Amino acid sequence: MSNSNLEILAYEPSPLGPLCLRRRELLSQPGTIVTEVTLNHEFLMSSLYTDSERALAQTALEMHSAKDLRVLVGGLGLGYTAREALLSDRVAQVEVVELLPQVIDWLARGLVPLSPELCDEQRLVVTEGDVYQRLAGPPNHLFDVILIDVDHSPQERLGEESVSFYTPEGLQAARRHLATDGVLGVWSYAESSPFADALHAVFDHVRIEPITYDNQLIHQQQTDWLFFARG
Numbered sequence: 738m739s740n741s742n743l744e745i746l747a748y749e750p751s752p753l754g755p756l757c758l759r760r761r762e763l764l765s766q767p768g769t770i771v772t773e774v775t776l777n778h779e780f781l782m783s784s785l786y787t788d789s790e791r792a793l794a795q796t797a798l799e800m801h802s803a804k805d806l807r808v809l810v811g812g813l814g815l816g817y818t819a820r821e822a823l824l825s826d827r828v829a830q831v832e833v834v835e836l837l838p839q840v841i842d843w844l845a846r847g848l849v850p851l852s853p854e855l856c857d858e859q860r861l862v863v864t865e866g867d868v869y870q871r872l873a874g875p876p877n878h879l880f881d882v883i884l885i886d887v888d889h890s891p892q893e894r895l896g897e898e899s900v901s902f903y904t905p906e907g908l909q910a911a912r913r914h915l916a917t918d919g920v921l922g923v924w925s926y927a928e929s930s931p932f933a934d935a936l937h938a939v940f941d942h943v944r945i946e947p948i949t950y951d952n953q954l955i956h957q958q959q960t961d962w963l964f965f966a967r968g
Contacts, residue, residue: 746772746848751837753777753895758843765953772815772850774840776895784850787817789924789948789961790886794821796946797882797922797965798828805829809880809914811868812887813840816851818924822884823858830860832880834868836887841865869899872911879916886924890962891932903932908939908966923964932964941968 747758754777763769763785772784798806804827810819813835822831835841841863843849844856855861868887888894891903901907908921915921921940925932928947936943944965952959 747839747843749839751776751839753837756837756839758848763954774815782814784815784817785954786950786952786959787815788950789963790814790817791821792946792948793884793886793922793924793963794818794825794882796944796963797884797920798822798825800920800944800965800967801881801918803827803881803918806881807878807916808832808882808884809834809868811872811883811885812836813844813863814886815849816844816855818884818886819861820851820855822882823855823860828860830862832862832864834864834866834871836865836867838865867898869902869907872902872914873907874910876914878914880914880919881916882920882922883911883915884922884924888925890925890927891923891929892927903929903935905935905938908935912939918967921966925962925964928962929964936964936966940966942966 743759743761745759749756757775760770760772763771774781806828808822808828808831810831810833813833819831819833822828844852888899902911911921933945946963947960948963949958949960
């Protein structure tokens with residue numbers, strides 16, 4: 738670790754603004770190294786707190802009882818959602834759809850903590866593309882589980898391309914990509930009653946899970962929200 742306590746691993750332009758991958762040692766926790774991503778100079782994600790990203794996969798898989806599951810993950814990020822799905826021996830394949838080629842390149846170049854593990858995983862396929870555009874179109878393959886972790890929340894999106902996904906019409910289109918008994922899971926940093934209503938309009942079973950954790954960086958509790966739907 739450099740004397741400045743911060744190492745910039747990658748800094749490059751993207752259609753959504755400057756994209757930065759950085760690594761630093763926490764001053765409040767000496768010896769604890771975290772990898773972080775900022776987008777357009779705003780904090781996006783960290784390897785320090787991954788409870789809700791992992792719970793997105795855990796809970797969705799708990800809701801599906803079958804084996805040989807095909808999982809689609811929207812958004813690669815630092816890879817924690819995909820890795821959690823791959824930890825299950827009931828999962829046959831995980832396809833990750835990531836919009837930004839830079840993020841895919843970070844994984845391939847070994848710049849993120851999970852690179853060695855994920856790059857050796859034969860069940861993982863990483864595809865460059867827009868997952869929202871994919872789900873709005875006709876399905877080429879059906880998935881047992883679809884996990885979306887891209888936007889901050891249904892109301893606070895990284896781009897306007899995803900607006901329709903959070904509507905009943907968009908969810909109906911996404912539902913066509915689910916196999917029988919398939920589960921849809923969506924991550925959000927905030928609760929969203931309009932999105933919950935849209936899910937209820939399309940799916941028979943809706944489950945909303947708050948995930949609360951102690952964020953020691955800001956010395957307060959935070960709650961992320963996970964939305965699940967089936968049937």
